[in-house]
Amino acid sequence: MNRGFLRGKQLDTSITSVPLIDIPREGKIQIPSESIVPDPDSIPTTFPNDREGLLFVTLPPRDAVGPNEPVTECILRPSVKEKILAIPGFPHPFSPPDPPRYQIKPIPGAGLGMVATVDIDVGEDIAIERPLTVTTQAIPGVATVPCLHPREFYRVLLERLDEKSYEELFALHNCKGNTRPEFMGIIDTNGIGIGTLPGYPAACAAVCKVISRANHSCCSNAVWRFHVESFTVHLRAILPIKKGEEIFVSYGYKERTRARRQKYLLERYKFRCTCFACASNTIDRDQARMMAVIATHPKKCEDDSTLRSWVTDRTKADDLIIAEARVMINIMEDEKFCYSSLWPVWYQRIVKAYCALEDEENARKWAQKAAKLARAWALHDGGWDAVAKNPRMTDWWGLRANTRSGIRMVGDLDDLNVRRDLLNTNRAGPGALEHIATSMKAKYPGLG
Numbered sequence: 468m469n470r471g472f473l474r475g476k477q478l479d480t481s482i483t484s485v486p487l488i489d490i491p492r493e494g495k496i497q498i499p500s501e502s503i504v505p506d507p508d509s510i511p512t513t514f515p516n517d518r519e520g521l522l523f524v525t526l527p528p529r530d531a532v533g534p535n536e537p538v539t540e541c542i543l544r545p546s547v548k549e550k551i552l553a554i555p556g557f558p559h560p561f562s563p564p565d566p567p568r569y570q571i572k573p574i575p576g577a578g579l580g581m582v583a584t585v586d587i588d589v590g591e592d593i594a595i596e597r598p599l600t601v602t603t604q605a606i607p608g609v610a611t612v613p614c615l616h617p618r619e620f621y622r623v624l625l626e627r628l629d630e631k632s633y634e635e636l637f638a639l640h641n642c643k644g645n646t647r648p649e650f651m652g653i654i655d656t657n658g659i660g661i662g663t664l665p666g667y668p669a670a671c672a673a674v675c676k677v678i679s680r681a682n683h684s685c686c687s688n689a690v691w692r693f694h695v696e697s698f699t700v701h702l703r704a705i706l707p708i709k710k711g712e713e714i715f716v717s718y719g720y721k722e723r724t725r726a727r728r729q730k731y732l733l734e735r736y737k738f739r740c741t742c743f744a745c746a747s748n749t750i751d752r753d754q755a756r757m758m759a760v761i762a763t764h765p766k767k768c769e770d771d772s773t774l775r776s777w778v779t780d781r782t783k784a785d786d787l788i789i790a791e792a793r794v795m796i797n798i799m800e801d802e803k804f805c806y807s808s809l810w811p812v813w814y815q816r817i818v819k820a821y822c823a824l825e826d827e828e829n830a831r832k833w834a835q836k837a838a839k840l841a842r843a844w845a846l847h848d849g850g851w852d853a854v855a856k857n858p859r860m861t862d863w864w865g866l867r868a869n870t871r872s873g874i875r876m877v878g879d880l881d882d883l884n885v886r887r888d889l890l891n892t893n894r895a896g897p898g899a900l901e902h903i904a905t906s907m908k909a910k911y912p913g914l915g
């Protein structure tokens with residue numbers, strides 16, 4: 468190959484001097500390499516230069532559903548409505564778990580909340596419902612009814628609800644007291660972010676009769692997701708939930724320190740969080756969370772360069788990638804910190820590494836766990852089921868089979884308890900995180 472065109476350009480040799488391998492993909496099952504969950508911070512709240520305006524619309528249209536099927540009152544752009552109505556088979560049928568898997572009950576110090584009535588595994592549905600309202604999060608001043616103040620849009624929207632839905636909405640909690648009209652307090656307290664909609668790449672929100680009753684925890688065990696085809700919100704488990712346990716979602720800021728989370732929750736939702744991460748030894752809790760965030764941040768799902776260099780580099784330990792991923796997964800499990808930007812990175816790395824080492828049992832085990840999480844966060848398996856069924860057919864299978872170094876960093880990975888070792892440093896205050904990062908790097912050379 469003529470490499471002349473590289474003359475004068477600086478080659479980046481910082482990652483490794485070992486050549487990166489190309490992954491042969493043809494006819495192979497690809498291990499998911501993209502984050503299937505959009506980073507919530509990447510969704511803008513407003514849609515700039517939106518001159519199309521907004522529309523009041525009932526979805527699905529009342530004549531498209533049976534007499535007892537609920538419908539949603541929406542504020543959307545006209546083109547978004549058209550795109551949703553053009554979805555083949557819209558609205559897709561949906562069936563909430565029967566009998567219900569939750570009860571709405573008084574929770575001491577937290578009003579009403581949702582409690583599991585059966586054991587629920589990761590990825591399973593807890594509740595499915597058609598929301599009372601769906602709106603764009605930002606109501607721009609330019610609109611099909613330009614004289615209305617954004618607040619008046621909501622007033623008109625609620626007037627459009629049928630009697631039953633109207634009563635259900637006004638039965639919801641209002642944490643804002645009399646600082647604003649009651650209907651705005653209810654919307655501000657109970658609106659849940661549902662991400663983008665077809666043709667609208669900015670944030671939208673829904674208010675639900677049931678799912679809006681879920682209380683918050685920074686160690687949440689459930690997540691809600693919007694399924695546009697059936698126009699329903701699904702509440703799914705991200706941690707195993709036992710019968711009798713409360714079902715918690717995260718209202719946001721899960722990846723921040725305790726102090727920031729508390730400030731946000733108090734200002735926005737008027738309560739002090741007393742979850743495991745807020746109530747117990749908070750320096751440990753903060754350190755573990757921040758460590759996971761800091762370690763994950765520079766790594767992207769789609770960036771395989773460190774994995775590809777490890778595959779051919781005999782100077783590196785065989786379990787280098789696995790040990791690093793296990794540290795992070797341990798933190799997420801111990802801290803009950805299942806966060807959308809973290810788990811996909813570490814699960815795909817660990818499965819790729821086990822496949823490269825031809826460890827079928829572990830590749831299957833971790834791919835199955837990833838499939839369950841994907842079902843919770845994305846409402847589909849994200850391609851993980853195929854990997855779990857047949858790891859031998861994946862594009863990473865056997866890539867390090869002939870280049871094993873025989874070097875191991877950790878004796879028995881099942882005993883890997885690195886997080887506690889590191890957190891038992893009893894160091895607190897400024898510099899603690901740096902100290903942990905330094906100890907971790909010293910213990911596991913090669914960690915990012």
Ligand SMILES: C[S@@+](CC[C@H](N)C(=O)[O-])C[C@H]1O[C@@H](n2cnc3c(N)ncnc32)[C@H](O)[C@@H]1O
Pocket residue numbers: 576577578579580639640642656657679680681682683684736737738739740741
């Ligand atoms: C969306 S509502 C949740 C349902 C609400 N508990 C109810 O009775 O309908 C949000 C409100 O619930 C309460 N809440 C939620 N999580 C809480 C928690 N972890 N501790 C105390 N109160 C909480 C706060 O009053 C918050 O403003």
